[in-house]
Amino acid sequence: MPKINGNQITPGTVIEHDGGLWAAVKSTTVKPGKGGAFNQVELKNLIDGRKLNERFRADATVDEVELELKDFSFLYAQGEELVFMDLESYEQIELAADWVGERAAFLQDGMKVTLRMHEARPISIKLPAYVTLEIAEADPVVRGQTATSTYKPAILENGLRVLVPPFIEKGERIVVDTNEVTYMRRAD
Incomplete structure (x- = not known):
């Protein structure tokens, strides 16, 4: 396993630490008035999802894991x-x-x-960042509602709920962001 210094840990880096696999979510270099600089890193366990905040000195070495x-x-x-x-x-x-x-x-x-x-x-x-799905259920448009930018609830063909603009109706196909589970646009 390749070794890297503690100050080389950046978001996305996967390391072996405390007997587990951890991915760096955030990292901040801290240079205190006294003492040496260190890297404050927020880690997420890739197996069970636990989070951990650790300090790594610049001269400390850790095992980087290649996935x-x-x-x-x-x-x-x-x-x-x-x-x-x-x-x-x-x-x-x-x-x-x-x-x-x-x-x-x-x-x-x-x-x-x-x-x-x-x-x-x-x-x-x-998963792919975006998928195209059909609207299975959507509330009808209330008269005058289209003038405001309020979204209405809809149920997708896969059973998930999403907020859509008032002009979207049952049977239409829309593009959905799979990470945020949000409406992006009408499908072409």
Whole structure:
């Protein structure tokens, strides 16, 4: 494992620390009046999601972990398991739906996702940033409501709720941000 100095930890860096895998979320270089400079780093555990704030002196060394990025295709849901196929080897893997989280609702047949792997073990999943979905239910427009910029609730075909502009109606297809679960625009 490559070693890096404590002042080289930047957001996105993955390190081995306290027997676990941690990703740097934020880092701030602090230069106090007395003593040496240090890097104040907010870490997130890649396995269980715990957060931790640590100070790393500039001369301290840590093990940087290289994660492998592999492309998979979503095949289908089977009970509480989601089945994916490796796009290179065609091997199938199953991941628990609760491991993927609420964003699993965005998975569509054949959708390409990227898994971050460590020693052949999935650490995190990256879905496409945007997906196109149909509005299953939307409240009707109240007369005069279009003059204001208030959004109304709607339910997507995958069951998720999203706020949409008043002109969006049932049956329309919209583009949704999968990270924020928000309306972006009408689909082309």
